[in-house]
Amino acid sequence: MGFSERETLVVDANAPGAIVSALNRAGFEVIGPTVESGSVVYGPISTGENLPRGFTDTQEPGHYRLNPHADGSYFGYVVGPHSWKRYLHPPAVRLFAARREGKGFALEAQPQEAPPRAFFGVRPCELAAIARQDRIFLGGAQPDPTYRTNREGAFLVAVQCGRAGGTCFCASMGTGPRAAAGFDLALTELSDGGRHEFVVEIGSPRGRDILAKVPHRLATEDDLNAAAAVTARAQAGMGRSLEAEGLPKALLAGLESPRWETTAARCLSCANCTMVCPTCFCTTVEDTTDLTGDHAERWRRWDSCFTLDFSYIHGGAVRRTTASRYRQWLTHKFATWFEQFGESGCVGCGRCITWCPAGIDVTEEARAFRTGSAPKERT
Amino acid sequence: MKIGSHRTRRGADATRKPTLAVFKLASCDGCQLAILDCEDELLALSGAVEVANFAEASRAIQKGPYDISLVEGSVTTPHDAERIHEIRRQSRTLITIGACATAGGIQALRNFTDVAELARAVYASPDYLSTLSKSTPIVEHVFVDYQLRGCPIDKRQLLEVLTAFLHGRKPAVSTASVCLECKRRGTPCVMVAHGTPCLGPVTQAGCGAICPAYDRGCYACFGPAETANTASVATLWGAMGAAAPDLVRAFRTFNAAAEPFRRESELHERTPG
Ligand code: SF4
Ligand code: SF4
Ligand code: SF4
Ligand code: SF4
Numbered sequence: 001m002g003f004s005e006r007e008t009l010v011v012d013a014n015a016p017g018a019i020v021s022a023l024n025r026a027g028f029e030v031i032g033p034t035v036e037s038g039s040v041v042y043g044p045i046s047t048g049e050n051l052p053r054g055f056t057d058t059q060e061p062g063h064y065r066l067n068p069h070a071d072g073s074y075f076g077y078v079v080g081p082h083s084w085k086r087y088l089h090p091p092a093v094r095l096f097a098a099r100r101e102g103k104g105f106a107l108e109a110q111p112q113e114a115p116p117r118a119f120f121g122v123r124p125c126e127l128a129a130i131a132r133q134d135r136i137f138l139g140g141a142q143p144d145p146t147y148r149t150n151r152e153g154a155f156l157v158a159v160q161c162g163r164a165g166g167t168c169f170c171a172s173m174g175t176g177p178r179a180a181a182g183f184d185l186a187l188t189e190l191s192d193g194g195r196h197e198f199v200v201e202i203g204s205p206r207g208r209d210i211l212a213k214v215p216h217r218l219a220t221e222d223d224l225n226a227a228a229a230v231t232a233r234a235q236a237g238m239g240r241s242l243e244a245e246g247l248p249k250a251l252l253a254g255l256e257s258p259r260w261e262t263t264a265a266r267c268l269s270c271a272n273c274t275m276v277c278p279t280c281f282c283t284t285v286e287d288t289t290d291l292t293g294d295h296a297e298r299w300r301r302w303d304s305c306f307t308l309d310f311s312y313i314h315g316g317a318v319r320r321t322t323a324s325r326y327r328q329w330l331t332h333k334f335a336t337w338f339e340q341f342g343e344s345g346c347v348g349c350g351r352c353i354t355w356c357p358a359g360i361d362v363t364e365e366a367r368a369f370r371t372g373s374a375p376k377e378r379t
Numbered sequence: 380m381k382i383g384s385h386r387t388r389r390g391a392d393a394t395r396k397p398t399l400a401v402f403k404l405a406s407c408d409g410c411q412l413a414i415l416d417c418e419d420e421l422l423a424l425s426g427a428v429e430v431a432n433f434a435e436a437s438r439a440i441q442k443g444p445y446d447i448s449l450v451e452g453s454v455t456t457p458h459d460a461e462r463i464h465e466i467r468r469q470s471r472t473l474i475t476i477g478a479c480a481t482a483g484g485i486q487a488l489r490n491f492t493d494v495a496e497l498a499r500a501v502y503a504s505p506d507y508l509s510t511l512s513k514s515t516p517i518v519e520h521v522f523v524d525y526q527l528r529g530c531p532i533d534k535r536q537l538l539e540v541l542t543a544f545l546h547g548r549k550p551a552v553s554t555a556s557v558c559l560e561c562k563r564r565g566t567p568c569v570m571v572a573h574g575t576p577c578l579g580p581v582t583q584a585g586c587g588a589i590c591p592a593y594d595r596g597c598y599a600c601f602g603p604a605e606t607a608n609t610a611s612v613a614t615l616w617g618a619m620g621a622a623a624p625d626l627v628r629a630f631r632t633f634n635a636a637a638e639p640f641r642r643e644s645e646l647h648e649r650t651p652g
Contacts, residue, residue, distance in 0.1 A: 301563065
């Protein structure tokens with residue numbers, strides 16, 4: 001499975017906590033999975049105790065439940081409603097402030113500073129999503145300073161998935177369930193047959209430095225085989241699948257399909273799908289002043305192609321119908337993203353399926369355009 | 380929406396602050412309290428405007444006309460209907476605040492029944508009563524410059540709207556759904572994660588998605604969001620166990636007479652269930 005023995009170690013069941021502590025001592029603020037209100041979310045963690053140990057999740061379209069799991073594993077669940085986008089591309093950012101001075105005004109640049117952060121428990125699809133946002137925010141002529149500050153120096157501890165969720169389809173999108181690169185450390189949890197250990201892949205020199213502070217041994221071929229079996233199990237258990245090949249063409253051929261209206265009857269235009277999607281990057285900009293009019297601020301907030309204002313140009317909004325907005329979302333993710341960034345806008349994490357209150361499933365929608373159950377034209 | 384800066388309109392008398400008046404029709408006073416609740420900002424507010432007429436806050440009442448009038452409450456009596464025209468005449472800019480003023484309020488429940496019958500049931504001498512058969516929002520009576528939603532209004536939004544009008548810019552008030560605020564806040568969705576019915580997807584943002592953050596569904600205090608798909612939400616609620624009478628009640632609260640909610644509640648009233 002592409003492991004090199006030299007770069008691969010084994011640590012015991014206390015290692016997650018030990019790695020968190022080592023990261024804390026190295027000056028990182030550690031963000032990782034915790035349980036909030038019955039869901040796994042990403043928040044600050046200071047010890048291994050904060051991790052949702054012994055939980056698994058049930059995920060279906062519009063449905064999420066977290067259940068206790070007897071095996072005491074650390075990573076028995078998959079992704080929840082949060083993604084690392086919260087920390088790299090935060091929901092609300094002040095871009096600058098301005099102060100009235102005489103007849104003009106003076107700009108106050110927003111200081112760009114972020115505590116050095118470690119993201120603990122990043123799944124393979126999420127590494128792929130981060131790579132996609134890297135291209136969006138850092139790949140062009142004008143890198144985004146906020147994203148760059150948050151991204152630079154972020155330490156990534158990946159977790160190779162041992163179980164796929166009910167709405168996961170990373171295997172179809174080629175982003176999981178095992179990541180080959182893009183991390184400082186990657187853990188594969190082995191919790192079968194009374195054994196509870198982790199295979200650790202070292203992805204960077206600073207990854208090696210952190211792991212040096214945690215008791216470890218070299219991985220044997222048996223360990224590597226066990227890790228490969230964990231991946232195979234996840235691969236076999238994908239809750240959903242999508243035939244990505246040729247999908248852009250199929251979608252763009254169906255721009256006038258009545259299928260959009262059918263889906264729009266269910267779609268709430270609530271924007272949940274775009275908010276939870278780890279690659280969606282759209283924002284709106286808000287200018288505010290205080291009562292005196294002497295201070296102004298410009299804020300950037302997450303926005304979505306599902307709002308009316310999103311397509312507002314002189315004279316009104318262009319995408320007035322929910323059908324046109326749903327079409328924008330689906331075609332951007334699976335077709336026009338290729339034109340824009342040379343790859344798919346979807347990494348197959350399944351969040352938009354689970355967290356759509358109406359349970360609209362992008363894999364099912366996309367399939368309809370492939371199989372022709374979505375007619376090309378209105379009749 | 381026509382927005383003019385009250386600062387630039389001061390003309391010759393450049394030292395005069397814009398005057399602010401607050402009026403109340405049929406309502407609970409909750410929105411006016413939201414103004415008084417702007418504790419930290421009250422000083423800045425009184426620096427920016429001259430509070431000329433605000434009976435809830437001060438007995439010193441100046442005569443109109445006023446630069447900005449905030450009106451709370453709906454029109455429920457013939458007297459209200461006359462008074463709102465007088466308020467309009469006295470106001471350069473008229474901003475309605477709260478669910479009563481913008482949608483008719485909870486008292487618009489009367490719109491779904493026979494008011495004369497209600498009056499007979501409640502009052503010993505209903506003849507003394509002078510009331511209209513419907514509770515209506517201000518905008519059905521006079522031109523309104525801006526409608527600020529909420530039951531009660533959100534004080535940050537109120538300050539934003541006042542500031543915007545004082546400086547002649549567009550208020551940054553979103554008409555999209557509560558779900559956006561809920562997700563920005565990071566709250567796990569109560570519909571998806573708990574099976575708790577929530578009206579967030581069809582409700583306009585403004586409160587900051589408070590209820591879901593406390594594991595409760597949204598009650599639609601800020602009225603229908605832009606392009607609210609009430610039919611789809613009703614289907615989802617049905618799947619979570621809500622029967623037709625539950626749906627009627629859910630859509631018939633503070634914004635019962637707002638068009639998308641009125642239509643949806645009447646649909647389920649006709650459904651045997
Ligand atoms: S489109 Fe859906 S499945 Fe794909 S990356 Fe976004 S949230 Fe995940
Ligand atoms: S799908 Fe919509 S919100 Fe997401 S990136 Fe595309 S346009 Fe933006
Ligand atoms: S697809 Fe689902 S989550 Fe997205 S806007 Fe429509 S109802 Fe909301
Ligand atoms: S809890 Fe309610 S407001 Fe929040 S995302 Fe879910 S449906 Fe929307």
